[in-house]
Amino acid sequence: MGKETAQKFNKPKAIRRLVIWYKRNSAVTSIVDTAASSAVTASNVAGNVVSGAGSVVSTASNVASNVAGNVAGNVVSSAESVVNTASSVVLNASSLAKNTLQPLVFDPLKRLQNNDNILDRVEESQSRRIWIAVDGMGGDYAPGPILEGCLEAISRFPINIKFVGKIEKVKDAAEKTGLLELLENEIDNNRLELIDSGEPIGMNEEATAVRKKKNASINVAMDLVRNNKAEAVYSAGNSGAMMASAIFRIGRLKGIDRPAIGALFPTRDQTRPVLVLDVGANTDCKPSYLHQFALLGNVYAKDVLQVKKPRIGLLNIGEEECKGNDLSLKTFELLSSEKSFDFGGNCEGRDVLSGNFDVVVCDGFTGNILLKFLESVGGVLLDILRSELPRGRRGKVGSAFLKSNLLRIKKRLDHAEHGGALLLGVNGICVIGHGSSKSLSVVSALRLAHSAVNHGVMDNLNQLQKLQVLNS
Numbered sequence: 001m002g003k004e005t006a007q008k009f010n011k012p013k014a015i016r017r018l019v020i021w022y023k024r025n026s027a028v029t030s031i032v033d034t035a036a037s038s039a040v041t042a043s044n045v046a047g048n049v050v051s052g053a054g055s056v057v058s059t060a061s062n063v064a065s066n067v068a069g070n071v072a073g074n075v076v077s078s079a080e081s082v083v084n085t086a087s088s089v090v091l092n093a094s095s096l097a098k099n100t101l102q103p104l105v106f107d108p109l110k111r112l113q114n115n116d117n118i119l120d121r122v123e124e125s126q127s128r129r130i131w132i133a134v135d136g137m138g139g140d141y142a143p144g145p146i147l148e149g150c151l152e153a154i155s156r157f158p159i160n161i162k163f164v165g166k167i168e169k170v171k172d173a174a175e176k177t178g179l180l181e182l183l184e185n186e187i188d189n190n191r192l193e194l195i196d197s198g199e200p201i202g203m204n205e206e207a208t209a210v211r212k213k214k215n216a217s218i219n220v221a222m223d224l225v226r227n228n229k230a231e232a233v234y235s236a237g238n239s240g241a242m243m244a245s246a247i248f249r250i251g252r253l254k255g256i257d258r259p260a261i262g263a264l265f266p267t268r269d270q271t272r273p274v275l276v277l278d279v280g281a282n283t284d285c286k287p288s289y290l291h292q293f294a295l296l297g298n299v300y301a302k303d304v305l306q307v308k309k310p311r312i313g314l315l316n317i318g319e320e321e322c323k324g325n326d327l328s329l330k331t332f333e334l335l336s337s338e339k340s341f342d343f344g345g346n347c348e349g350r351d352v353l354s355g356n357f358d359v360v361v362c363d364g365f366t367g368n369i370l371l372k373f374l375e376s377v378g379g380v381l382l383d384i385l386r387s388e389l390p391r392g393r394r395g396k397v398g399s400a401f402l403k404s405n406l407l408r409i410k411k412r413l414d415h416a417e418h419g420g421a422l423l424l425g426v427n428g429i430c431v432i433g434h435g436s437s438k439s440l441s442v443v444s445a446l447r448l449a450h451s452a453v454n455h456g457v458m459d460n461l462n463q464l465q466k467l468q469v470l471n472s
Helices: 003-008 012-061 065-120 144-156 167-176 181-186 217-226 239-249 289-305 327-337 363-388 394-413 439-454 457-466
Strands: 131-136 159-165 192-196 234-235 259-265 274-277 311-315 342-349 357-361 420-422 430-433
Touching: 012 457, 131 217, 131 394, 144 159, 144 167, 144 181, 144 439, 159 167, 159 217, 159 259, 159 439, 167 181, 167 192, 167 420, 181 430, 192 363, 192 430, 217 234, 234 439, 239 420, 239 430, 259 363, 274 289, 274 363, 289 327, 289 357, 289 420, 289 457, 311 327, 327 342, 363 420, 420 439, 430 439, 439 457
Parallel strands: 131 159, 131 234, 159 192, 234 430, 274 357, 311 342, 311 357
Antiparallel strands: 259 274, 259 420, 420 430
């Protein structure tokens, strides 16, 4: 589905329609309440008239039964007329409420739900099927959830998987999770291949362990990229080990001193995330490193995020160029003099998610704290919303209508939806997943890897070495 079709089903527009419904609903509720109040009043009038009729009958019987009977009959007839009128008011109120609510409530909600389904069904662009090497033993829950995510990704995207790990453990995990038959089918269909490896590198081991454990799963996966048997590699294991393995096995891009980990953060505009780098690869940085991060981020934003002229920001404690520590001041000078990208100046913490910047650069120490903080925001925000929703019947009705909206908010803030971060600056597509990654995160990360390969990121990154600043 093209961009024009997707824009027709813009979620913010659908949500605005729902807000309009809520405003209208207040008027509808007022109509129903007024109708119900009128019905109650009419019933009370009818009751009083009937009671009065009974009193007249009782009094009339003492005077003249014939006259009283006629009077009583007329009064009761009037009472019945009032009761019928009251019933008519109730029916009209019910009909009015139904006719008003029907188009305003159900249709917008159905349209909103249908729009979501259509957006969810937007397929990846028709592109060639690629091979991706996956470190099946990396991560806190490997290999089960990693394998599950790979099998799901194969069915959704034009990718094949070279799953690296201890084959016996992988098959045992597949059997325990009920994925063994599906695994064997994908192997027979030549869409998944199991590749044996040695012991994985633990999350608490030093990055230098990649030199000692030459047959570790991350090393074997990286060799597949080096030998052109795979076009990208993914791992949810030790990020330091993955970075070291990438540098030792496939090497850095010429002119890049330190690779950086770039993570996508959501912004106010859900169609335009911001790339923040570095978020953990380099805790101590020089101004030249941050300059190179900006160059790397600019290429990624153009190729993958499809931003024609990315706006680069330097994370700092103030907008003024005189603010910040020594690293920030010297980096500002370098970025200001760079002509190959659009430098937008300093970016304060509150501006990171504003959508005013497409790329934000910082040292890995600051970036990692920012990343971990953002990961907690989604859950906290939803907890606050739940606690603030009104109680009682109206609260339950409102919560029911807001449920899909809350789920979309969670989805936008959930780091699992982004899956992983790109290791930029090495001579290959490397995606680093969170240590706690499960199947959803794996699917998202593999989609990111597929997108990076098909947008030719490496071709343009290799062009950076032609820049004079990287050769000086």
